[in-house]
Amino acid sequence: MPLSITNDGDETGFTLRIEALPSDIPQEVVAVTPTIYNENGEYLQIKGDILTGDVITVTTKTGNKTVTLTRNGVDSNILNRLVSGSTWLTLKEGTNIFRVEAVRGVKKLRVTLMHRNSYLGV
Numbered sequence: 001m002p003l004s005i006t007n008d009g010d011e012t013g014f015t016l017r018i019e020a021l022p023s024d025i026p027q028e029v030v031a032v033t034p035t036i037y038n039e040n041g042e043y044l045q046i047k048g049d050i051l052t053g054d055v056i057t058v059t060t061k062t063g064n065k066t067v068t069l070t071r072n073g074v075d076s077n078i079l080n081r082l083v084s085g086s087t088w089l090t091l092k093e094g095t096n097i098f099r100v101e102a103v104r105g106v107k108k109l110r111v112t113l114m115h116r117n118s119y120l121g122v
Contacts, residue, residue, distance in 0.1 A: 003098040005113055007091040013061030014091055014115035018100075021108045023052040030054075031105030038089055039097045045083040050109070060088045091115055 005014075020030045030052055035045040046056060046067065055070040056078070065088055069078045089098070100111050 003100070003111065003113055005091060005096045005098070005115070007093055007096060007115065009093070009116075011090050011092050012115060013059065013064075013088070014113055016058040016060075017112040017114070018046075018050070018056040018058070019110040019112070020050045020052050020054045021110055023108070026052060028052045029105070030108040032103040033083075034100060034102045034106070034109065036089065036111075037099050037101065042087040042089060044086045044089050046078070047081045047083050048078075050105070060090060 016036060018034055023030060028051065029049045031050040033045060033047050034050065034056070035043050036058075037043045044058065044060075046058075050056065051071065053071070057066070057068045057070070059066045067077070067079045067082060069076045098113065100106060100109065102109070
């Protein structure tokens, strides 16, 4: 699932939201171990199952790096689920291409990348 994002500002972090799509089966495992890759092969991988209704929010902004799971309305810090070797990905100037993969279930995920253009000194 490729994502093309244009950053008109300086290099910056972003917020990524990974949402498990609805299913007829409550608490179904819809995806396992999602991984976000950039065009240079750097990645950010989150180990474990994603259940129906889960939302994982990853923030890679300088000074505000977080990985949060929202399950049944409860937020949990899951920074400990980042796989060794993961990189806090950023948006370079210009067009950035990301792809999302998973051990299984990637088609049952909705992925949204949000950012604000950032300019040096502003």
